[in-house]
Amino acid sequence: MLAETICYAASAAGLGIAALTAYRRRFLAAARTAAYALVPAGLALTGIVQWLTGIVFDPAVWVGFGMLALAALLLVTTRAVERRRSGGSGKPAKKVRGASADAVAPAASRPSLGTTGPAAQGRAGRPDTAPADDFSDIEAILKKHGI
Structure with a gap:
């Protein structure tokens, strides 16, 4: 009950300040002040203030x-x-026993050429031709930009 009374008093004071501001012909500021002044009364009427005081004093x-x-x-x-x-x-302070700092599959960064399967058996007789020309375009672009 006391909290609601305080809210109504704050709203009344705010509306009084809004009236004085309107008397000075500052209507936009007066309307804004009146809007802020109506908030505590609105909260008290909706029951939010009672709910909040129940939480604060519990x-x-x-x-x-x-x-x-x-x-x-x-x-x-x-x-x-x-x-x-x-x-x-x-990172964790201790490493697990048997763990190494290497990658799980160090050769995984190289592309796999497929050394098993039926396609690899057909290529088994000839030398492995690595696609060296595939990266020549990229190298030329990087050299052009000075990288």
Whole structure:
């Protein structure tokens, strides 16, 4: 009840200021001030103020906010400790036993020419012709641009 009274008083004061602004012939500013002044009264009439005061003055709600804050603090702290242990790189501190820094398939960057299957058996007798001319166009363009 007290919150609604405060909202109505704030609206009345805002409408008074809007009236003074209109008296000075600043009608656009007066209309804007009146619009802002009507918001607290509108909130009080719709029941939003009562709902908000029920949340603000309820101890169970504050305990819930405290738990959420504690959870966020724990997450941030554990993440910071994990980053500090790994040297700030964001990667895990220890490598898995037997893991190497190499790629899974080091030869995967080369195109596969298909050394198995029926098509490869037909080519088995002749030397492998790598498509060297395929990249000559790209090399020419890069050299033209000085790269």
